[in-house]
Amino acid sequence: MFSALGRFAYRGRVWVLLATGAFVVFAAVWGTGLFGAVIDGGFEDPAAESTRAAEAIQENLGHDGVDVVAVYRSDEIQVDNPTFAREVQRVVDDLPDEYVASATSYLDEGLGDIERGVLISEDRHAVYVPITLEGEDKAERMDSFHAIADDLDAGPLDTHLGGPVPIESELSEQAEADVVRAELISLPLLLLLLVVIFGGVVAALMPLAVGGLAIMGSLTLLRGLTYVTDVSVFAVNIATILGLGLAIDYGLFMVSRFREETHRTGDAAAAVPATLATAGRTVAFSGVTVMIAFAGLLFFPQPILRSIGLGGIAVVLFDLIAALVVLPALLAVIGRRVDALRLPSLGDEGWLLGYLVGRVRRRLRPGDSVVTAERGVAARTGRWSRLAHSVMRRPVLYLVAVGAVLVAFASALGSYQVGSTDQRYLPDSSDSRxxxxxxxxxxxxxxxxxxxxxxTGPVAEEDLAGFADDLGALEGAEGGQVVRAEGETAHLTVAYEGEIDDESTTDLVREVRAADTPPDADEVLVGGAAAQQLDSVEAILAAMPWTLLFVALSTLVLLFLAFGSVVLPVKAIVMGFLSLGASLGVVVWGFQEGHLAGVLGFDVVGTMDPTYLVLIIIVAFGLAMDYELFLLSRVREEYLITGDNTHSVAVGLQRTGQIITSAALLLVVVLAAMGSSDLLFLKIMGIGLALAVVVDATLVRALLVPATMRLLGGLNWWLPRPLRWLHDRIGISESEEAPEPRRAQEAEPVRAG
Incomplete structure (x- = not known):
């Protein structure tokens, strides 16, 4: 199947590239309009009690919550100064009714002394104006805010805009700007690293071309998704940057294998199908595993997680199209010129390997295979091979030592504290913070x-008042009151001090929900920001087991189809979760506990929004399976040729160690660029995923995998007879371009020297 795709890409290379050019023009015109079609926020559970409470207020009483808080301050004059009062009054009087439902100033007539005093700072140098915006939903109120934001400036007074709408707006705008900056930072670095990795300019440009195409394709696919479902601006930010990193990784694997096949065959017509049959097959499986991981996000009810899941699937799908169709067509046109503009030798081990192979060629007995000799030399002389043999000589020691390190890293998860995304995730210079x-x-x-x-219900007025008093008397409450009552719907509030994710606030929400309802009440719904935070956490905890089960089982099936083994998929899943636990532990230790605050420059919040841990779990697991596939595919390819497990692991690590490390380095550059954001949640995502990639590409891939595969021996490839029958019929194997199997004794490495 993959070799046929390679032949199609070679024969139709001109048409493929022309179609790609037309698509790039379309994407530049239409796809870049995505940012005007996305939504802000999306952290709430649409079916939660807190959401239903907000909808009941909106539908039955009308929205009257405070959306914007405009703070005006002067260090020189006080609030009773005529200039101060005149500027505040001018702003309030000029607010258009089209966008503002109400705005309360300390200068309003009819305010009591307490109500007026609340709006004035204790040093009498500042006031705030609470503003309710027009709009049936969050999106319309966000539009209203953008329409009046400039009008809220009070001239000589320092003006700062806070409240839920400005905070959400600033989070979105900062995220969009920071991701663009991350891409601008990472692309030149990626080009430099690719030139060093490939030792040539032309080869280095190939993965970068795939990455650029992936960005354009990602924007276009996500723009199309906005016509079907809501797409969060945060989904765009995360999906596009990950799409860039994966596209470059896939391009790296494809170009590396194409160069190898070109040197072997000397003909692009033969090299392209062979590349698709080997590296292309692996890239396809890798992309599907990452899409499975993103599909796990669809189990969560929060729009931000669902849209990141859909966006991730769409982006990876385009990455696969770019890597498996467009890139082969481009390589078919370039052919052997892929090695053009090479740099002087950077001191790699290629010259040593060539010298040793030359000696072997002179010592071959009649009938010996040069390819066999070259494989033997590679397996014994490469640094990755030497590392593999070192690990496999002492597998128990490495397994225990590395396992202990990973468990120690993961132990920090025990101190995890659930939190919420708010102004604390913004830089300290941001206006809303x-x-x-x-x-x-x-x-x-x-x-x-x-x-x-x-x-809701025919509740008597005195019963509502009594219910409000009872709620206000709960531990942690600062009072309760009836705000509005119309028909059979009443809106009450319970005041509290502290952050919405404080334990005392969460306990108060639970107590309010557990309180006895007033007589004749049909339903009592508890909402607000603190209740929304609690509902969101509970929804994540409820969906997480199903997500992990789906991702694990789907990955097991896919790896079974790829490798024809039941042991290797189970081993991959176990190691993936072990690596994941270690990475999450470091994230909690570094960000929640603040040990990385001085290095990365952020203020410690003391809690962490579980949304970001979910995203790290899903994406990091997909990336872990990504690298597992690349390594085990080469190990399996060698095992099918030799039948020697130890030799195959050494050769597999030798042939993929450098390229997996290079791919990991490139992805770390992209993720670290995202981690340079001033927004704490992008910092957590970028650095957290970069740490996960580093842990997986070093401790797991280079040490744990060889150790466990040596201990398992022949069990790595064990498959019960019924499953072997099934795999023979539905498994996806190498095509005719893949190397032919031969007996293990024929592949005995030839000694050099």
């Missing part, structure tokens, strides 16, 4: 939040 911190520090009631309670 400054406004929020000023409210908490300078105003009498600035640190008070509220839980919304919606009561």
């Amino acid at each position: 400054i406004a929020t911190e000023m409210l908490r520090e300078d105003f009498p009631a600035g640190g008070v939040g509220q839980i919304d309670v919606v009561v």
Whole structure:
């Protein structure tokens, strides 16, 4: 199948490249309009009680929550100064009714002393104006905010805009800008590294071309998805940067194998199908494993996770098209010129291998295979092969030592504290974070939040008041009140102090939900930001086991089809989760506990939003299986030729160690560039995934895999007879371009020297 695809790409190379050029033009015109079609936020569970409470308020009473808090401050004059008062009044009076439902100023007539005092800072140098925006939903209110944001500036007064809508807007805008910056930073570095890896400019440009095409294709596919479902701006940011990294990795594997096949066959017409039959097959399986991982996100109800899942699937699908169709067509046109513009030797081991092979050729007995000799020399002289043999001489020692290190890393997960994404994830210079911190520090009631309670049914007025008093008397509550009541719907609030993810706040939400309902109430719904945070965490915890089960079982089936073994897939899954646990432990240790704060430059929050840990789990697991496939495919290819497990592991690691390390380095560059963001959640994602790649490509791939495969021996390739029958019929094996198997004794390495 893959060799046929290679022949198609070779014969139709001109048409493929012309179609690609037309697509790039279309993507540049239409696909780049994606950013105007995405949504902000998406962290809430649409079916949760807190969401239903917000919908009940919107539908029955109308939205009246505070969306924007405009803070005005002057260090020189106080709030009763005529200039200060005039500027604030001018801003409030000029707000258009089209976008603003209400705005309350300390200058409004009819305010009581307490209500007025709440709006004035304790040093009387600042005030805040709470604003409710027009709009039926979050998207419309976000549009209203963008329409008035510039109008809220109060001239000579320092102006800072806080509240849920400005915070969400700033998170989205900063994320978009930081991802673009990450791509601009990473692309030149990637080109430099690819030139060093390949030792030539032309070969280095090939994976980069795939990466650039992947970005354009990602934007176009995601733009198409916006017509079917909501796509979060955060999904665009994460999916496109990962799509770039994976596309370059796939391009690296394909170009490396094409160069090898070109040197072997001397003919691009033969090299392209052979490349697709070997590296192309592996890339295809790798892409499917990553898509399976992204599909696991569809089990979660939160729009941000679902849209990242859909976006990730779409992006990886385009990466595969670019790597398996467009790149082979480009290589078919370039042919042997892929080695053009080579750099002087950088001191790799190629000259030594050539010298040893030359000596072997002179010592061959009649009938001996040169290819066999070259394989034997490679298996015994390469640094990766030497590492593999060193590990396989002491497999138990390496297994215990590396396993202990990974478990030690993972132990930090025991201190994990659930948190929420808010202004604390913004840089300390951001406007909305400054406004929020000023409210908490300078105003009498600035640190008070509220839980919304919606009561439906024919409840008497005195019973509603009594219910509000009971809720206000709960431990951790700062009072309760009936805000509005129309018809058979009433809106109550319960005040609290602290962050929405504080343990005391979470306990209060649970107590409010457990409280006895008032007489004649049909339903009581508890909402607000703190309740939304609790509901989101519980939804993640409920979906996580099903996600892991789906990803693990689907990956097991795919690896079974790829390798014809039941042991190797199980080993891969176990090692994947062990590597994942170690990486997550380092993330918790570094970000939640703050040990990396000084190095990476962020303020410690003390908690961590589980959304990002879910994303790291899913993406890192997909990447772990990605590298597992590349290594084991080469090991299996050699095993089919020799039948020697130990020899095959050494040759497999020798032939893939350098390229997997190079691929990991390239991906780490992309992820580290994302981790350079000023946003804490992008920093967590970028650095967290980079750590996962480093752990997997070093401790797991280079040490654990050879150790376990040596201990398992022939069991690596064990397959019960019924499953062997099944694999013979539905398994996907190498095509006719793959090397022919031969007896193990024929592949005995030839000694050099």
